[in-house]
Amino acid sequence: MTRASDTRDGPVVLSKDGLPDWLEPVARVVETVEPIQLSRFLPPESGAGRQSAVLVLFGEGERGPELLLMERASSLRSHAGQPAFPGGALDAEDGDPQADGPLRAALREAEEETGLDPSGVQLFGVLPRLYIPVSGFVVTPVLGWWREPSPVDVVDPNETARVFTVPVADLTNPDNRATTVHPSGHRGPAFLVESALVWGFTAGVIDRLLHFSGWERPWDRGKQVPLDWRS
Numbered sequence: 001m002t003r004a005s006d007t008r009d010g011p012v013v014l015s016k017d018g019l020p021d022w023l024e025p026v027a028r029v030v031e032t033v034e035p036i037q038l039s040r041f042l043p044p045e046s047g048a049g050r051q052s053a054v055l056v057l058f059g060e061g062e063r064g065p066e067l068l069l070m071e072r073a074s075s076l077r078s079h080a081g082q083p084a085f086p087g088g089a090l091d092a093e094d095g096d097p098q099a100d101g102p103l104r105a106a107l108r109e110a111e112e113e114t115g116l117d118p119s120g121v122q123l124f125g126v127l128p129r130l131y132i133p134v135s136g137f138v139v140t141p142v143l144g145w146w147r148e149p150s151p152v153d154v155v156d157p158n159e160t161a162r163v164f165t166v167p168v169a170d171l172t173n174p175d176n177r178a179t180t181v182h183p184s185g186h187r188g189p190a191f192l193v194e195s196a197l198v199w200g201f202t203a204g205v206i207d208r209l210l211h212f213s214g215w216e217r218p219w220d221r222g223k224q225v226p227l228d229w230r231s
């Protein structure tokens with residue numbers, strides 16, 4: 001199990017021991033999924049791109065399994081106002097990007113952005129690195145189980161507008177699913193949940209996790225919503 005001290009004093013480890021039964025399908029996805037099955041945007045072979053990581057954190061709330069998300073501040077120059085997983089670029093203190101650097105970064109960024117206590121998080125898997133062309137980030141999605149939930153909220157309003165959890169039941173509800181069309185013409189999955197439109201990289205990862213874990217329910221892919229959607 002990952003503990004807060006691990007992120008500062010020793011290696012960060014992955015462990016599937018003691019995961020709840022409902023999370024097992026997600027843990028199996030980590031073992032079998034190929035990068036191209038997650039996204040057509042993969043890291044450049046040249047090695048270009050800034051290494052980063054996000055924390056895909058599953059917890060269990062009053063309505064069952066849920067995911068932790070945050071909404072970026074509207075004043076940011078990049079991805080302003082967009083719901084996202086906690087995360088960001090690797091710092092020198094995080095260590096080797098090819099080792100446990102992404103694990104450290106995901107926990108550190110989540111603590112900095114949401115006030116999350118890393119000691120209550122058990123990291124159990126890492127998805128293949130993906131690429132965000134518009135920002136040049138090479139992103140490692142790090143999967144965690146919120147074994148011991150802690151209070152979360154906005155830490156720095158200049159970076160984060162709000163922090164919230166979304167029940168997995170809402171994410172799988174066909175009424176909450178749609179397709180967005182970017183001005184560039186790119187089409188992608190979206191989720192209308194918690195008075196927010198979750199789209200882009202975050203929605204893509206959620207969509208693929210739901211699909212490959214067997215949680216996905218049939219939904220109308222012809223239903224489109226604009227990126228400036230408001231509930």
